[in-house]
Amino acid sequence: MNALERFENLLARIEYGITVPIFMIMLTVMILQVFFRYVLTMPLSWSEEMARYLFVACTFFGAAIATKEREHVEINVAEVVIESWIKDRAKKIFTAKVLNVIRDVIAIIFLFIATKETYKLTIDQLNMGQVSTAMEFPIWIVTCSMLIGFILCMVHCVLLIILNLGNRGATGYEILEEVKEQCN
Secondary structure, three states: OHHHHHHHHHHHHHHHHHHHHHHHHHHHHHHHHHHHHHHOOOOOOOHHHHHHHHHHHHHHHHHHHHHHHOOOOOOOHHHHHHHHHOOOHHHHHHHHHHHHHHHHHHHHHHHHHHHHHHHHHHHHHHHHOOEOOOOOOEHHHHHHHHHHHHHHHHHHHHHHHHHHHOOOOOOOOHHHHHHHHHHO
């Protein structure tokens, strides 16, 4: 388990190392655009396009981070049901683990479909030589950031299944977080 945890944490550090600079560059480009447009009254022709592409990359790398930490927005009815319907602590823990596995398997299925379609789109854009309007930037690179983000999300889902079954990793349920803290 320790090797998997180390790998997952290394992967997350790499994702943070990519996402934070991309975000900072995007923020800088947006501030420059506002400055040039409203202070100097000379708008930059490329800045909106670049900010949009950086935002896409930041979003998909950030989605991988959120998957690892189980921080995606959700309506967690399952936890309320587990807490109110199941009284035995061992059954609560078992039910939460089963629901996590089901949730992650469903996520992997959808992520696989999205990855497959994004891969086809990336290859089509590469083969057509499609470039952006203002910067003449290859569009396949932007789409590739989506592809990498989907793949990273799938990797995190697989790792979370394995780690959660061993009482490790982010669980998304308070009852399981308590168990994990007791195991450490």
